[in-house]
């Protein structure tokens with residue numbers, strides 16, 4: 001069965017046919033690095049990791065790009081307030097972001113371009129838009145994208161020249177209110193957006209030279225320049241949070257198609273800037289929109305500090321279908337912990353049953369069922385259902401002694417393929433440290449000598465180390481608490 005996905009551009013679920021298979025270009029709008037990432041951001045980033053992993057599972061050679069927005073109003077304000085050079089300030093939060101991605105088990109994108117390394121490409125795109133009469137310079141030295149000029153430019157063959165490809169817009173209504181609402185009086189039309197922002201005193205030494213004077217790029221043009229530079233003029237998948245669909249992604253389309261890509265050729269080729277657009281829905285936290293004033297604002301670091309693992313946060317962020325609004329709760333993290341424990345317990349038993357056996361027997365149904373679920377617009381909730389059906393059936397079969405070593409090895413191999421997409425990895429702290437193993441041996445000896453008081457003391461010492469003793473038919477075992 002082919003992979004199908006909901007393409008915001010078509011407003012429909014479509015079969016996924018990349019431009020030049022098996023290669024797939026995947027771009028995800030990355031973080032603005034002025035602070036630590038919060039879990040609302042990470043829902044999108046973990047989803048983009050899932051998309052990449054599933055495409056790889058299906059045999060595509062993915063080129064995964066995620067930009068780092070390292071110049072922006074909030075960043076400039078913090079740089080000014082803290083007196084830290086831009087690169088130093090944003091470098092610190094970029095490093096923190098990458099550590100967070102690692103903690104969440106995300107594969108690092110192949111390219112993590114920084115906006116400030118692509119200023120030349122942005123200037124090239126803006127210059128072509130000015131040359132084509134679609135962008136205009138205002139007296140202060142800023143450059144705006146002219147929506148009306150773009151919409152009136154059908155004379156260029158191959159250009160959709162349609163503003164509102166991702167969202168339906170009512171321009172006449174907008175026009176009626178624009179005089180009242182517009183606070184930037186220099187713009188021709190309220191929807192016009194800045195491609196280049198002229199330098200103002202508050203920018204300090206954060207500025208670049210351009211044909212229009214000193215200044216810095218607008219946010220939208222950054223993503224166009226970086227995606228086109230790394231994935232070529234016209235690529236397969238662009239992904240982001242649903243709040244970015246308008247205006248950010250709409251503006252990316254308009255300026256990229258109007259400029260004809262970095263090479264100026266798209267326009268004549270009837271090839272869109274991006275073939276498939278995916279948007280991940282909002283995350284609610286404890287039933288509400290996340291905000292600092294409501295006390296439901298969590299960075300990933302907050303949650304790790306409360307004793308949860310990146311693996312548990314990942315499981316919860318991936319619990320629901322990406323297009324469904326998801327309610328993230330701390331209680332849900334306890335549920336994620338329990339869900340992971342069920343999987344870990346099942347795979348540990350399989351590992352024990354498999355020993356050194358080589359996988360044999362019919363291919364386990366898990367891979368087929370899971371793959372089919374993800375093929376249907378990355379339906380991860382159906383994927384989880386397949387996983388937990390498998391856990392239940394496997395536990396039952398293990399208890400009934402129906403799984404021999406070869407079969408256990410085959411089931412484990414199936415789980416590992418599925419986990420290549422889910423990205424949970426093994427429970428990393430599974431291996432008990434030498435100190436805990438020594439204590440366990442001492443406890444066994446104490447019990448043998450009927451020194452039960454000593455055995456209890458050792459149990460307490462183990463507990464302090466984070467390990468519990470479980471007495472099984474095969475003797476005592478250590479279990480991480």
Ligand SMILES: [Zn+2]
Pocket residue numbers: 028029030223248
């Ligand atoms: Zn973007």
